[in-house]
Amino acid sequence: MGSGALAGCSFPVDRQTIARELGFSRITANSLDAVGDRDFALDCLFALTGIATHLSRLAEDMVLFASQEFGYVLLPDEYSTGSSLMPQKKNPDAWELIRGKTGRITGALVALLTTLKGLPSSYQRDLQEDKEALFAAHDQIEEMLSVAMGVLAATKFNVERLRAAASSPVLFATDAADYLVLKGVPFRQAHDLVGKVLREAERQGKPWTQLSLEEVKKISPLFEKDFLGGPSVENAIAGKVVPGGAAPEAVRAAIADLERRLNKTVATQGAKP
Secondary structure, three states: OOOOOOOOOOOOOOHHHHHHHHOOOOOOOOHHHHHHOOHHHHHHHHHHHHHHHHHHHHHHHHHHHOOOOOOOEEOOHHHOEEOOOOOOOEEOHHHHHHHHHHHHHHHHHHHHHHHHHOOOOOOOHHHHHHHHHHHHHHHHHHHHHHHHHHHHHHOEEOHHHHHHHHOOHHHHHHHHHHHHHOOOOOHHHHHHHHHHHHHHHHHHOOOHHHOOHHHHHHHOOOOOHHHHHOOOHHHHHHOOOOOOOOOHHHHHHHHHHHHHHHHHHHHHHOOOO
């Protein structure tokens, strides 16, 4: 409205009023850009591709964690099927399909970029190709998000197996270095000292927490009895209290902040919650 086919309008239309009555926030600044530009479609497709990529990475985690080797999650029956060959196998259908459909979304973005790359300025009939890619990607993402929400809500986690895996002493090496940092040792030096502790434990074929106090004191006199007995999943997580950290209060704060931002978006833009 006001741009015409490429060079603007010969009549004194009130473009600001037209834009406002149609619900747009502003008018286009350039008539050629208005009819020949598809950045808005690329921006939307890039956002959809980003969502799909994150969903695909989550899907890969869940497929891996549901495998016999990990056994961290129990797949819900309503989102899975049995194997056509192996009676004991449960297929992670929902996650595999989400992971697979991500290629379509990425392909839609690449397809539109490829369409645009050889076009001269202004409108060309080639630009009608934007709609199929954009609309299809949008619909796919809605379905992928819906399925991901459903399967996550129905998934059960093997808490004991997860706790056992996370309790391996080798995972607390950084916390061990932090132990020295809290005593005033620069992290670079603390990193080196804990590395020596780990190598000594490896040499003896045992977890570093089973070394004797005398053995670790030979490496640094700053090591005390609580150094060997202190590491735990609870302590390691609880210490990460910075914004964005893994401590329960930090996670709860992040969730609350996300909910506030989503509610604000819904209130200001009328978006679906």
